[in-house]
Amino acid sequence: MPQHVPPALRPVSPSAPLESVPRGPASDRSPHPRRIVFLARRDLANPAAGGSELLVDRLADGLTAHGHQVTLLCGGPAADRDYQVVSVGGDTDHYLRARRAFDRRVGGCDLLVEVCNGVPYLSPLWHRGPTLCLVNHVHTDLWGMRFPGPAARLGRRLERWGLAGAHRGNLIVAVSGSTAAALRAIGVPPERIRVVHNGVEEPGPRAAKSPEPxxxxxxxxxxxxxxxxxxxxxxxxxxxxxxxxxxxxxxxxxxxxxxxxxxxxxxxxxxxxxxxxxxxxxxxxxxxxxxxxxxxxxxxxxxxxxxxxxxxxxxxxxxxxxxxxxxxxxxxxxxxxxxxxxxxxxxxxxxxxxxxxxxxxARFRWTATVRRFRAVAAEAVAAPVTGHDPGW
Incomplete structure (x- = not known):
């Protein structure tokens, strides 16, 4: 039976206004701080970093500001943050080292957030606690662009199984309605998908348009x-x-x-x-x-x-x-x-x-993104235990 989804957690139309959330005062800090680990391919300091890394950084930074203890476990180069960053291995071999690094250098958490950018970590196979999966886009068409036929087919099957199979029972966060639709197309039940849109910073004073094209x-x-x-x-x-x-x-x-x-x-x-x-x-x-x-x-x-x-x-x-x-x-x-x-x-x-x-x-700000992600994280943590609001 499809679970009831509270209005605050349902996918939001891009044209709908997003509520702004104040940041940082002591009264806004969580009375129930959690240990949250993001498992991702790269840190924002990586020269190959893009939108996915920026999203993870803004989420981790926002959760830290709300009093949670956040760690990013990733591969490749990294930089110091207000949250802990643990870099282990390179751009590809860290996938094989992730579980051991999690056990030895992180030790445990209240919520693991697996960021799946094509290649899954398959974290539900080795982590038994509350887990979320964060997906920017499903790589169906990209596998054929980057790899020859057999490898592309294997990549597509692995990604599909990682999202629709390994994470069955877990909530999956999509960054847009299009990503949510792609997840449904590969077999992820719609009742397990939550949409959390990207935000932007307040842009500050604008410079003038160029006088020439x-x-x-x-x-x-x-x-x-x-x-x-x-x-x-x-x-x-x-x-x-x-x-x-x-x-x-x-x-x-x-x-x-x-x-x-x-x-x-x-x-x-x-x-x-x-x-x-x-x-x-x-x-x-x-x-x-x-x-x-x-x-x-x-x-x-x-x-x-x-x-x-x-x-x-x-x-x-x-x-x-x-x-x-x-x-x-x-x-x-x-x-x-x-x-x-x-x-x-x-x-x-x-x-x-x-x-x-x-x-x-103006409807899309990082404060609203963090607020919506906190709501989904609370749902993920509460569901395996009692279903009550854990005070995020």
Missing amino acids: LFVAVGRLVEYKRIDLLLRLWERVRPVTGGRLLIVGDGPERDRLRALAGPGVVFTGRVSEAEKHRLLCSAWLLLHPSLVEGWGLVVTEAAARHTPAIGFDIPGLRDSIDDGITGVLARGESSFAAAWCALALSPERCAAMSAAAGLRA
């Missing part, structure tokens, strides 16, 4: 972000709009993409948060040609700076872009280029989308 793409330079496609479209758009195309970020595709770039393209590499803020404020449009997204955090970051986005009509971006209002969801390469030109040549329409993007982004 300025278009920005932000993200890791990896194959599924499809910056190569964007560079091809730029050759069609540039004679119409003029201006510059800035590629912000770094990654394994950098050298190949530089070789493909034509006139007017600038690669900035990784930039500081202050510089990212300035560029997103100055840009006329954010361009996001990704093949797969769980949410598209940079879309909301740009929207908070009153910058609309153009992306493809894919899961994730359907959640973060309100098509025709805060940006455009293109159905193909030609429609992407057409929308790019149309908005660049229509200051009035672009200004209207900019204002709408800013209003919508």
Whole structure:
């Protein structure tokens, strides 16, 4: 029988207002502090870190501010935080070392949060306490892009079993309605899924828009972000709009993409948060040609700076872009280029989308994300014991 889901824990429409939560005063600290462990592939300090790592950092930081004892167990390089970070092994071998590291260096917890980014840790097979699984997006299509046929099939089966099989009985947190739908498609019962949207920081004072056309793409330079496609479209758009195309970020595709770039393209590499803020404020449009997204955090970051986005009509971006209002969801390469030109040549329409993007982004703040995650965490801890509210 499907369990009753309290209204505060049900998936929330991206267009619904999100309640703001004050942060940090002593009265807001939990009277029942918990030991919480996040099991994730990377720390935010890793050069390959992206939206998933930012989400985990904001959740861990917010839970710490509420009085909980938080530990991040991960692979690769890490940095000191207000919460404990335990780095064990490299980017791949830490999956094999996770259980032993948890037993020896963490010892135990009240809640284990497994962050599944394709390869599962299968933590329910070795951890018997309350467990949550956090999923940004299901990697169904990405396996075939990164691995040959047999390995891709194995990866898809392992991910599916890890989410729908190993975690049966556990709650699974999805970052968007699209991710929730993908989880249902691989067999996760809907009554076990909770949606917790990403947030953004308060953006602070906005810089002025660039007086000349300025278009920005932000993200890791990896194959599924499809910056190569964007560079091809730029050759069609540039004679119409003029201006510059800035590629912000770094990654394994950098050298190949530089070789493909034509006139007017600038690669900035990784930039500081202050510089990212300035560029997103100055840009006329954010361009996001990704093949797969769980949410598209940079879309909301740009929207908070009153910058609309153009992306493809894919899961994730359907959640973060309100098509025709805060940006455009293109159905193909030609429609992407057409929308790019149309908005660049229509200051009035672009200004209207900019204002709408800013209003919508104001509904998504990290304080609300942490509050919703705390509610799901409390549900996960309470369910195996008595079902009462443990005072989160």
